[in-house]
Amino acid sequence: MKVVQTNEAPQAIGPYSQGIIVNNMFYSSGQIPLRPDGTLVEGDIREQTHQVFSNLKAVLKEAGASLDTVVKTTCFIKNMDDFAAMNEVYGEYFSEHKPARSCVEVARLPKDVLIEIEVIALVKN
Numbered sequence: 001m002k003v004v005q006t007n008e009a010p011q012a013i014g015p016y017s018q019g020i021i022v023n024n025m026f027y028s029s030g031q032i033p034l035r036p037d038g039t040l041v042e043g044d045i046r047e048q049t050h051q052v053f054s055n056l057k058a059v060l061k062e063a064g065a066s067l068d069t070v071v072k073t074t075c076f077i078k079n080m081d082d083f084a085a086m087n088e089v090y091g092e093y094f095s096e097h098k099p100a101r102s103c104v105e106v107a108r109l110p111k112d113v114l115i116e117i118e119v120i121a122l123v124k125n
Contacts, residue, residue: 008058010034013110018059024123026063030076030116031055032109045082045114049089052117065121068097072120075103079114086115 004019004026012018012029019028033041033048034055041051053067060066073094077086083103099119109116 004028004059004063006058006062008036008062009055010036010038013038019063021063021123026060026065026119026121026123028056028059028119028121030074030118031059032111032113032116034111040111040113045077045085046089048114049086049117052115053089053093056117056119060119060121063121064123066124067093069122069124070094070097070099070119071122072100073102074118075101076106076109076116077103077114078106078109078112080105082114 002021003017004021005017009018009031016029019026031052033051035041035051036058041048057067060070075086075090077083
């Protein structure tokens with residue numbers, strides 16, 4: 001088991017890691033729209049989703065993976081009314097490669113953000 005950590009994504013704000021590699025599979029912690037310096041992106045669902053993907057790309061790169069090797073995503077959104085806008089941004093990052101996905105509405109997310117996404121990906125090396 002290998003812990004993944006990069007300064008290109010926000011640091012864990014609790015007793016967990018940004019991700020773990022086990023048997024060539026990368027499991028990310030949920031990424032919320034924090035910049036790498038820990039400041040919050042307070043925009044709409046589109047802006048927050050773009051930041052989440054920026055964070056995911058950084059931890060995937062550190063793990064030796066990429067969006068192209070993601071096999072499963074789980075999206076947590078605060079309001080299902082934001083699904084169409086979130087899905088539009090999501091489609092910019094997963095256009096040809098379409099991993100399995102779950103999306104659920106939740107009552108509340110850390111720091112009262114609008115979205116959190118976690119991924120499972122195959123490690124290339």
